[in-house]
Amino acid sequence: MGVSNNITAFLNMIALLCSIPIIAAGLWLASKPGNECIRYFRWPILILGSLILLVSLAGFVGAYWNKQGLLAIYLFCMALLICLLLVVLVFAFVVTRPDGSYSVPGRAYKEYRLADFSSWLRNHITDSGHWIKIRTCLADSDVCTKLNQEYTAADQFFASLISPLQSGCCKPPTACGYSYVNPTLWTNPANPNADTDCYLWSNDQTQLCYKCNSCKAGLLGNIRNEWRKVNVILIVAVVVLIFVYIIACSAFRNAQTEDLFRRYKRDWVR
Structure with missing residues (x-):
């Protein structure tokens, strides 16, 4: 396994770890009294966190065993999941921005x-x-x-x-x-x-x-308070995932360059 693949494998472990708080936040949301009664509002975060976990595992396997095709699929899927997570984050922030509360003497x-x-x-x-x-x-x-x-x-x-x-x-x-x-x-x-x-x-x-x-x-009001708390976790997770993804893309390109160089060197020796 080349240096670039080592880096990619390590980065996928970080992405995998990022999926854990997202899944935990999804489980926490799903368990709250209000959300238990709104079925379609319970699962988006949990589903996204689980998908990020699976894609990160696929990326780790592709990097560890130098499966460039699997790594390419990983990069595409991870980009899609990050975009979906951003959409959910922005949407949740917008719809929960108005605060309907007022104080009572x-x-x-x-x-x-x-x-x-x-x-x-x-x-x-x-x-x-x-x-x-x-x-x-x-x-x-x-x-x-x-x-x-x-x-x-x-x-x-x-x-x-x-x-x-x-x-x-x-x-x-x-x-x-x-x-x-x-x-x-x-x-x-x-x-x-x-x-x-x-x-x-x-x-x-x-x-x-x-x-x-x-x-x-x-x-x-319950939904707003709960999603505002979850948004903090999502913001941190998205920042880390974007950082990991950018480095993973660079490592993927370097891995391809290393493969081309090794092939050229082997052919030149022959």
Whole structure:
């Protein structure tokens, strides 16, 4: 194995290591409560990370055993995967840029407005066709039941940093004026706010605020926070992969030059 192939094999090990945090980020995203109910939104990162792992292994095999054809395929596939990863990264950054959160006096947690999130997220995740399945999935999860196990007193609950999903789906909006009994049980005010969500709230533990716009906004708030964290990992991974790819291309050209030189030298000796 030539020097250039040694370098390429080493670089593929780095690319392989880069795929591990991408796969881990994909698994983390897929395991989050909100994403468990949005099947098509769970898998892109996990799939890309797995493909990068497989392509890196192919590149290592091609470099170690000097399979120039396999190395050429590796370079093409890796370029394609890096481009796809960049597209996903930019797209995720754009659609999660608007922040629908707002602070509530006397509350540590924030509440969320649906209209303040990106139109793409609203149209593709919280439209009527998708939301019926999503809210059923959320109602079957333990997102809200956990709150009753963790908080008892009102002061303790109001000082907590609950997730956007819990803030939007498990309690009525603060502006409605409901009185706290426990995190998922609230008494009706005499004159509720005119907001539609105030009338949609139900103390039925299978209903709560799953039909509310605040619940849709809370889900988008969760997605935004989670993807913003994953974007940091993706940025670092993309930078490393691009750096590795540029050096691998140079090493591939050098390996071809070395092969041509060896053939010329062998033919000259004959």
